[in-house]
Amino acid sequence: MHIVLVCREYVGSARGGGIGSYMQEIARAYIAKGHRVTVVTASDNTKKQSETLTSDGIKIISLSGGDFLVPSVEGNSRVRKLRCLYRFHSYRRKLKRVIGSISDTDIVEVADFGAEGLYLQNLNVPVVVRLHTPQSLSIRSHGLVKPEWWQIYRTITLRAERDIFAAARYMTGCSQAILRWVSAHFDISGAKTAVINNPVSVSRINVTDKGSDGHKVIFYAGTISDTKGVGDLVDACVMLRDKGFDIRLRLAGKGGSFQTMLQKRVMDNGWSWIEFLGKLSREDVFSNYCSADVCCFPSWWENMPMVVLESMALGAVVVSTDAGGTGEIITDGFDGYLCQRRNPMMLSNTLHKALTLSPVGRNELKENAKQTIRDRFSIEKISTEMLEFFHEVIADFKQNHI
Known part of the structure; x- marks a missing residue:
């Protein structure tokens, strides 16, 4: 054919x-x-x-x-x-x-x-x-x-x-x-x-887990825009830091006017804990999936997001929203976490849950995520x-x- x-x-x-x-x-x-x-x-x-x-x-x-x-x-x-x-x-x-x-x-x-x-x-x-x-x-x-x-x-x-x-x-x-x-x-x-x-297929990529620097790292990959929920993610992380969590937020992807506005907000507040990585190679994106404590994709709508599929395939702890088709991928609490879109407070609470998993619970969720991809999305x-x-x-x- x-x-x-x-x-x-x-x-x-x-x-x-x-x-x-x-x-x-x-x-x-x-x-x-x-x-x-x-x-x-x-x-x-x-x-x-x-x-x-x-x-x-x-x-x-x-x-x-x-x-x-x-x-x-x-x-x-x-x-x-x-x-x-x-x-x-x-x-x-x-x-x-x-x-x-x-x-x-x-x-x-x-x-x-x-x-x-x-x-x-x-x-x-x-x-x-x-x-x-x-x-x-x-x-x-x-x-x-x-x-x-x-x-x-x-x-x-x-x-x-x-x-x-x-x-x-x-x-x-x-x-x-x-x-x-x-x-x-x-x-x-x-x-x-x-x-x-x-x-999803990640077998062709040679992934290197670069490890963390001792902080709790939340990683996002995608367009830096409001409708991708990046503003909600920043607000949720501010709430976590106000509660004493030493959060580091890494944002990877192409930007535009929203990113320019967000960067000004970051500079005005002296938020050195937020890092704009720009557009990365797939290999570098995958390495960040592996090294982050949580991968978060809080979009206001997604059909069948590759970032969710790929990060789960690599065993990441994923937090996303239930808008669109993401709820057809993640079973909440089993192989990832779902929360309501455009709700920074709920997102903050869900991130807290993911970041405070016990080592046993974290490993179980990561293995469940990989198995979900193998069984349904290979x-x-x-x-x-x-x-x-x-x-x-x-x-x-x-x-x-x-």
């Missing part, structure tokens, strides 16, 4: 994130099972296009003409920032042309992120829309995003997502939560759907489920395609 995976972000890109990590791991699994994989992604340098073949056998097509700007690559420019508008349709049409030209394609999976499937439903091969988290979902309210009149790009993207969902014939969700949300807000009754979780299990769904989709497409 020749599988084409489509998403604007991929591992190695300055824009890489959880979706890119998922694509890399699942692609490796498909190749190990004897299939061919082509990844179609976007080049950080929108003037350059390239094709590479990795040592794993993954063919990567990095397209030029992207509708974004990476200032560190192409420099900052107000005009270039408007690419999200004037290249929105041209880039997605280019995706269709390039994917249509790939020979012997059996099936295409396109991420919902970025509405890149807008023009892909008329290809002569089946297209599966993979639900990660559509931009239509309001992280704050869990309802539909209602853009302001001046938010032109968001309006265009939301309309594109609506059209993609209406036309979709095949769809997978990483969690029950995301499939329920999409079906509640869009008519996807015409689509064949399945819940297939994100897989790359072998998930890739098999996905390939079975792909075979069903291909058979259905051949039967009904005119």
Whole structure:
């Protein structure tokens, strides 16, 4: 089977994130099972296009003409920032042309992120829309995003997502939560759907536990933003320190205006116990998972977060929120801890519980976390489920395609 995976972000890109990590791991699994994989992604340098073949056998097509700007690559420019508008349709049409030209394609999976499937439903091969988290979902309210009149790009993207969902014939969700949300807000009754979780594989990473410096360390990895719950986490840690806990908070990930505001707050208060690590390599992120006393991901919404899966796979003590699909991963008190989103007091109490576990209780929870991942989220299990769904989709497409 020749599988084409489509998403604007991929591992190695300055824009890489959880979706890119998922694509890399699942692609490796498909190749190990004897299939061919082509990844179609976007080049950080929108003037350059390239094709590479990795040592794993993954063919990567990095397209030029992207509708974004990476200032560190192409420099900052107000005009270039408007690419999200004037290249929105041209880039997605280019995706269709390039994917249509790939020979012997059996099936295409396109991420919902970025509405890149807008023009892909008329290809002569089946297209599966993979639900990660559509931009239509309001992280704050869990309802539909209602853009302001001046938010032109968001309006265009939301309309594109609506059209993609209406036309979709095949769809997978990483969690029950995301499939329920999409079906509640869009008519996807015409689509064949399945819940297939994100897989996790950390066996390829050489992880070094750097140990702690004697303090209680809480580690966070992800975008430094309010909707990721980073502000709630800082507030919760302040409460713990007020109670006498010698907490060290380490924040890893890309930032923006929220991080700038948070850094000013940290400086104004003289909080030397908070460290901004920036964007780390996966190896360094994994090392921090292993050395931290607690890994905390208090997002206001997550579908099937890779940070939770990966940290649990490495035996971390994980504290997260029950918003979205995280509650489908963690069993509270058994293999991690869950608390209510946007509630710093409850988060502080939950962190206290995790930090004061007995050595026996801590080891038991860590082993339970690793076993949960092995039993339910292994790359072998998930890739098999996905390939079975792909075979069903291909058979259905051949039967009904005119």
